[in-house]
Amino acid sequence: MNKEKPKHYDPGAVEEKWYGYWMDKQYFKSIPDDREAFTIVIPPPNVTGILHMGHMLNNTIQDILIRKARLDGKNACWVPGTDHASIATEAKVVKWLREELNVKKSDLTREQFMDYAHQWKEKYGGIILQQLKKLGASCDWDRTAFTMDATRYDCVIQSFVDLYNRGFLYRDYRMVNWDPVAQTVLSNEEVIYSEESGTLYHVRYRVQDTDDYITIATTRPETILGDTAVAVHPEDPRYVSYHGKRVLVPLVDRAVPIIADEYVDQQFGTGALKITPAHDVNDYEIGKKHDLEIIDILNPDATLSAAAQLFVGLDRDEARTLVVRRLEEEGYLVKTEDYTHNVGRSERSHAVVEPRRSLQWYVRMKDLAEPALRAVEEDTIRFFPENQKNTYRHWMRNIRDWCISRQLWWGQRIPAYYYQDQVFVATTKEEALEQARAHFNNALIQSDDLSQDEDVLDTWFSSWLWPMSVFGTLDSNEDLDYYYPTSVLVTGWDIIFLWVARMIIAGYQWQGTKPFEHVYFTGMVRDRKGRKMSKSLGNSPDALELIQNYGADGVRFGMLSCSPAGGDLLFDEKLCEQGKNFCNKIWNGLNFLTSRSVSAKIEPGQGDELAYAWFSQKLSQHLQQTNALYKEYRLSQILISNYSLIWNDFFSQYLEMIKPASGASFSDRTFGQAKELFGKLMIILHPFMPFITEEVWHQLEDRRIGEDVIVASYPQEEVETDPRLIKDMQLLIELVSKIREIRSAKSMKWNAPMELYIKKSDQLSPSLYEGRWVALLSKMAVLDEIHFVEEEPGALLSIVIGTDKFFVDPKVTMDVQAELQKLHAELEYQQGFVSSVEQKLDNDRFVSNAPESVVNNERKKLADGLARINMLKESIRQLEQM
RNA sequence: GAGACUGUAGCUCAGUUGGUUUAGAGCAUUACCUUGACAGGGUAGGGGUCGGGGGUUCGAAUCCCUCCAGUCUCACCA
Structure with missing residues (x-):
């Protein structure tokens, strides 16, 4: 057995070889059988996305759990896929059309645009799934799903119709978060607030028929053009005498009432507040209360509309500059001061969000949320770490209705059809037509008389069905019955509301049960200074380059060795290097063991049996401890524990114990025992470091076909334990x-x-x-x-x-x-x-x-x-x- | 503004219901070792009043209160 081996472990070739081999052998494939199912649905990454550190962490964890389940003899099924990310993808497609094909979206019909979008997706989308393969992800690729493919599309449409028929959907005018660049509404969750420096303008309004002025403070002077009132606190002595009078809005000279409302904070600014119901959420509420006129001075792209009277057609930012200049020229501007305030921006386009009144579709959430709240409260679904329950509870108890319409084309078009003043919701236009004919008792209504809603549905309205829709339908089918509820969801806590909560709601709505047993919340990947990794900071290492440098096993080790459940992960490349070093250590151990000659004629050394018995005990103890840790998803600790067992106990102690004198041979028996133990160690390490373990497993022995570590049986702890053996050996090691x-x-x-x-x-x-x-x-x-x-x-x-x-x-x-x-x-x-x-x-x-x-x-x-x-x-x- | 979580060695973290030989691991660091499978190695050492202060208890890193620092969530005042 004198094989010449390279001195260093070379991950590149090994990883490619084994991934291809596993695929050929179809080890990732799952079909329902009589074994227990262990199922994970991937949190679908954005179809436009590329692999970043967060994905690496998240998917490594899923792969570990899936591989462990496979070793435990379960029917492991990991379903991959991507989501269609309406806003982000539509933006990319529009850009691609403009830059590559020289086509404007406005020149295309909806159908043409969708054709192009699908083309784009085929060409550029889903790169991330290919990248996951480099990481070793053992997904059942035949099941790859996409939130906009035909199967998922049908599920979404069906869910909309179901909810409508059950009275959970309605349309209403609301103040919404409007993204003027993407020209669509955003949910609260898609708006990112951050402190930005701005200016607070103090502007005086003349009180009608007097020479008195009331000064207000505003950060948005351009909206003055849409003012329909000035509000003061009813008990503010400065303004009591003006109650019931009117002021003239500067520049446009519109006379608007001075209203008294307790909403106004006397301490802030001048204690007087201009009211622009069309462009501020709070103003809108006050406007409703006092029955104020609503003057919408902005177009959907945030340029000024005719209603503004001045600066029509200019962008809101330009208009602000000009309004301020004009206010100053005409003597209305009292003073300006620097002011830091929270500004909401679109998560996708980064445009400043414009509050806007518009007609949207909503899901009535309160009753839907109830079983989902209970499931988590009562631990029917368990959260790891448990403290995420607090966040979940708080959100669910204060749940708001969900605005699900988006003014885009890339997405599932809302199956609502309008005829006259009526709306008909149905999975097909034909059904809607039937409904319309029945409702109006008029068989002459034609298909063309019905107009379908122009909007599409929020991407999360697809994602919340994911644990069901990936298996084909929302109701019973063979796969769904077998794999649902899934075993565990692995995701970041930042999307606990956007996604996790809604999936639980949907699960109870359509399946009547939870979508998953457990939710494992991973931490946020940060750099070693504790900063969130982001493109703009440039502090995120290139994922594929890391794999190139340290090997997938090395990177997986690095990610996992510092990631407590739910705790943030302060990533440092040095950890990957440690993983790479560990691979080399294993490689060298293998090298040593297989480089010595073996002889059947040699008697085992006197201590060899003792060493074997001891390490078997040690392994058994280790299994006992790590099995408990697996139940609590303490993966980081399991990895550290594996590392220590292999490096310290197996290599540093056991191999030293059985090592023949320089130049001497192993006895047959001792060699066999060492290989057996080494092999077992490769199995327990396999979920974490799949490639090197498969390689070593095959170098240890000539294996039979199908005898691969990926499908081996996880070692069982021994029934008989001998704590004294471990204790005595500890004494011996200490003495040495x-x-x-x-x-x-x-x-x-x-x-x-x-x-x-x-x-x-x-x-x-x-x-x-x-x-x-x-x-x-x-x-x-x-x-x-x-x-x-x-x-x-x-x-x-x-x-x-x-x-x-x-x-x-x-x-x-x-x-x-x-x-x-x-x-x-x-x-x-x-x-x-x-x-x-x-x-x-x-x-x-x-x-x-x-x-x-x-x-x-x-x-x-x-x-x-x-x-x-x-x-x-x-x-x-x-x-x-x- | 309301709330959640975290604070243990230079760094990243364990420390399960309070009691396991007066606090552990990995990395980093320091010294020594190179004809030993592995210098990407080996052997050993240094390093912590468990964020501060109070309290409960026979006993507190662990439970309670309070303060401080950090992270995050929700809601937001022009």
């Missing part, structure tokens, strides 16, 4: 370490001759007397001889571990003073320890109140501490006699 320490301190070579004396005592574990333990100890510590003694041999260096005492003869001149100093330091520590324990035991209330086991443990600690003090004193005494 102390002996190495002495060698190092005395500048002795690692293999310089040395003898060990072990003081016999009742406390000493009987294992140590056994031949195999003695053999293993002398091998590990490179000892010439081990003596068991009744009495302390004088003038030797002593080692105290627990309550056991050992001596070595370093065979070099001893620095007595230095030794004494060390012993005194140790003595001081032990005395401090003992006195802290004594303090407890001297306290009667402790002894009488604390549970007996706790008190007994303290007594044991005291006894052990005292024993150690005696040993140290004895050593000191002996040294002082020299």
Whole structure:
């Protein structure tokens, strides 16, 4: 078995090879059978998106869970897909048409535009799914879904019709968040507020038929042209005398009432507030209350409309400049001051959001939300980490109606058909026509007489059906019945309202049950300074470049080793390097094991069986611990634990224990045991680092066809555990370490001759007397001889571990003073320890109140501490006699 | 403005119902080691009054109160 292997692990070739192999073998494919299903639906990335750090984290976690389920023998199904992202995609398509094809959207019919949009999607969309393959994502690609494909489209239309028929939909005029660039309405969740510096303009309005002025403060002087009132606080003494009078709006000289309303804050600005009902949410409410006129001075693209009278056709920003100049020229501008305020911008176009009154479709949420709230409250759906329940509860209890219409073409067109003053909602125009004919009792109404709503539905109105729609329908079918409810949703908490809550609502609405058992919320990926990673900051590493540099396994290690559930992840490339180093360590371990010759004629070393038994126990203990951690999604901790088991326990200890002398061979039996353990380690590591584990698995043995680590059986913990074996080995390892320490301190070579004396005592574990333990100890510590003694041999260096005492003869001149100093330091520590324990035991209330086991443990600690003090004193005494 | 979460070693984090030999890991750092599978390695060391202050308790990193700092969510005043 003398294979020549490259010195370093090369991830690139290995990863490509195995991903292709797994695909060929169809290991990612899932079809319903009689096994238990384990299902994850991917949080569909935006079809225009490319892989970034957040995706990498999120999808690595999903892949880990899916691969673990596969190893556990479940029918693992991970459904990939993308969403159509109305606003973002439409913007990209429009840009593409303009720049590449020289076509304007306005020159196209709706049908033509949709054709182009689908073309664009085929050509450029979904790159991210290809990138996920580089990461090792084991999705069932045959199931790839898209929120705008025919199947998903039908589900969305059906859901709209269902909700309408059940009375959950309505149309209404509301103040909405209008994106003047994308020319569509935005939901509250799509508006990002941030502090921006602006100017507060103080403008005076003349009170009609007087020479008095009332000064108001505004950040948006251009909206003065749409003012229909000035409001003051009813009890504000400055303005009481003006109640019921009118002011003239500057520049347009419109006489508008002075109204009294408690909404006005007397402390702010001048205490007088201009009211523009068409362009401010609060003003709109006040306008309704006082029955004010609504003058909409803006067009949909935020240029001034004819109603503004002045500056018609100019953009709102230009108009502001000109209005301010004119106000100043005409003596209305009292003063300006710098002012920082919150400005809402469109998440997609970044345009300043314009409040606008318009007719939109809404979902009545309150009743729909009720079962969804209960499901989480009662832990029918469990959140990890649990504290996200608070956020969820707060939002669900204060839920607002959901505005679902969008003034775009790229999306599912609302299946509402208008005839005269009536609306007919149906999955097809033909059905709507039937309804219209029946309603008007007029068979002559023709299809062309009906006009369909021009708007499309919010993208989230597709996404909320995702856990059902990816399986084809909203009602029963074979796949849906088998895979739904899905096992776990892995997503960021930033879309808990946009998506998670709504999916739960939809699940209860159409399936009558939850869409998933668990929700695992990942943290936000930040840079090491704690800043959110973003394109504009340029602090986000290129995902594919990372994979190139560190290998997918290395990057997966890096992402996972620092990502507590729900906690933010402060990403540092060094962590990927650690992952890469780990791959090399594994590679080298494999190299070592397979480079030595193996012989059936050689007897196993005396310690080999012991080492095997010990590591088997260690592995079993590890499995027990990590199984519990998997249940709580403590993936980061499982990875760290795997890392430590493999590096420290397997490579540093186990391989050292069984290592043949330089140039010697392994016995057949020992080699087989080592390969078996190594293989098991590859299985438990596989979910985290799929590629190298598959490679090593196949290098360890010539495997039969289909005997691949990806579909191996996860090792089971052993029924019989032997905690004493683990404890005794811990003592042995500690002793070996102390002996190495002495060698190092005395500048002795690692293999310089040395003898060990072990003081016999009742406390000493009987294992140590056994031949195999003695053999293993002398091998590990490179000892010439081990003596068991009744009495302390004088003038030797002593080692105290627990309550056991050992001596070595370093065979070099001893620095007595230095030794004494060390012993005194140790003595001081032990005395401090003992006195802290004594303090407890001297306290009667402790002894009488604390549970007996706790008190007994303290007594044991005291006894052990005292024993150690005696040993140290004895050593000191002996040294002082020299 | 209302609320949530976090604060443990230089950094990233464990620390499960208060009691596990007077607080742990990984990384980083320091010293030493190179004919040992691996210098992307090995051996060992240093480093923390558990954000501050109070309280409950025989006993607090852990529970309560309060303050401070940070992150985030919701609502927003022109």
